[in-house]
Amino acid sequence: MESVASDSQLLAKINDRCAVIGVVGLGYVGLPLAVEKAKAGYEVIGFDIQPGRVDMVNEGINYIGDVVDNDLVSMVESGRFRATVDYAEISRVDAVMICVPTPLDNYQQPDTSYVEASTTEITKYLHAGMLVVLESTTYPGTTEEVVRPIIEQSGLIIGKDVFLAFSPERVDPGNKVFRTKNTPKVVGGVTPECTKIAAQMYRHVLDGEVFEVSTPSVAEMEKILENTFRNINIALANEMAILCYKMGIDVWEVIEAAKTKPYGFMAFYPGPGLGGHCIPIDPFYLTWKAREYNYHTRLIELAGEINHYMPQFVIERLMKILNRYGKAVNQARICILGVAYKKDIDDYRESPVLEIIHELESYGADLQIHDPHIDTFSYKGKKYATLPWSQEMIQKADLVLITTDHTQFDKEAIATYARVIFDTRNALKDVPTIYADYEKL
Structure with a gap:
């Protein structure tokens, strides 16, 4: 009877918006989620191991592009959202979302250490009638094989005393239409009761549909499928770009023509490589897990090889362009436009541009790097x-390399004043007149 009271009381708190909600990890996923929960009327406590982030949140200083500055300020000033480094405050929380990194290690294997450390800290202060949801993208089985055993060390019974679920984050930095608030959510609990409680919480916070699945593994796998789908199709677009270049065909025109078919085709575009925390990394979680079942994910790994080759392909093309003018990469002045992995964001995690910069520097190139969203960055x-930005930077360059299609770029000026342009994003497609020697990927 005590367990029935636990779940009914938790549901009542969620429905009445009396529940205190914790969010562990205040990065690209956690901070937007925390703000939305506060906006929905809940008291929210954010947890992060970085004191600098905690201080910025408590001062109402936003550092994530997908969060509206005024929303953060409003929630902090109202007292509905605050941050701390003290995990002891988990004892006040009724529901907690884990939104910590899940990187790959040096051997391309999943590193679940952040998930394990966060869960261990949460378990120290776990109490009956509490919901725990893992949102970090990871391999199928993580919730039940990694998180569940740690929680069960508390002696509380999952599905009766406490409730555990997985709900994958679906963050697309820079997307102007779909954000945390209106993106559909998938939820899979360890038990049906876990699923029901987690789904109910998200329904009170989000406008998007909340779709319930039977197990955490289904939710974990569907997230991997989403990003593997994109990984493979981008690899196809990149391979088409390589072949079209060799055949003297404009791959961008090919894709536009293919888009005219109203069924059976979805447009993906080539580029200098894959970036971000998800698409270049997530498929390898599945590749690693598949080995446990004596299966080799050949298509996924081949797609990874093609996408991984693209920065080198860009450098090879760039060398050939400079060679036409009798120039070596060594001491060539190259203006690189864009460090972020996609347009109009400040996120350069796993950006292929980093490898391009590193390689060109190793060849002795004189690099002039501009990105309107990034002032400083680090690599290796x-x-x-x-x-x-300056017109002089464009005019003096031996070659202008466009690696990110930021809206803020003065594309007319680039097309007018650059001498040689290598456009890896088809960024100048709408510029009527290009005076430079111009090549696209």
Whole structure:
């Protein structure tokens, strides 16, 4: 009877918006989620191991592009949202979302150490009638094989005393239409009661549909499927770009023509490689897990090889372009436009541009790097500072390399004043006249 009271009381708190909600990890996933929960009327406590982030949140200073500055300020000033480094405050929480990184290690294997550490800290202060939801993208089985055993060390019974579910984050940085609030949510609990409680919480916070699945593993696998689908189709677009280049065909025109078919085709575009925390990494969770079942994910790994080759392909093309003018990469002045892995964001995690910069520097190139969203960045232990926009930077470059299609770029000026342009994003497609020697990927 005590367990029935636990779940009914928790549901009542969720429905009445009396539940205190914790969010562990205040990064690209956690901070937007925490703000939305506070906006929905809940008291929210954010947890992060970085004191700097905690201080910024408590001062109402936003550091995530998908969060509206005024929303953060409003929620902090109202007292509905605050942050802390003290996990002891988990004892006040009725529901907690884990939104911590799940990177790959040096051997391309999943690193669940952040998930394990967070769960261990939560378990120290776990109490009956509490919901725990893992949102970090990971391999199928993580919730029940990694998180569940740690929670069960508390002696509380999952599905009766406490409730555990997985609900994958679906964050698309820079997307102007779909954000945390209106993106559909998938929820899979360890027991049906776990699913019901977690789904009910999200329904009170989000406008998007909440779709319930039978187990955490289904929810974990569907997230991997989403990103593997994109990984493979981008690899196809990249391979088409390589072949079209060799055949003297404009791959961008090919894709536009294919888009005219109203069924059976979805457009994906080539580029200098894959970036972000999800698409280049998530499929390898599945590749790693598949080995446990004596299965080799050949298509996924081949797609990874093609996408991984694209920065090198860009450099090879760039060398050939410079060679036409009798120039070596060594001492060539190259203006790189864009560090972020996609347009109009400040996120450079896993950006293929980083590898391009590193390689060109190793060849002795004189690089001028500009990104309107990024002032400084680091790669392989070296710190870089980007330059402010200037017409002179474009005019003096031996070659302008467009690696990100930021809206803020003065594309008319690039097309007018650059001498040689290598456009890896088809960024100048709408510029009527290009005076430079112009090549697209």
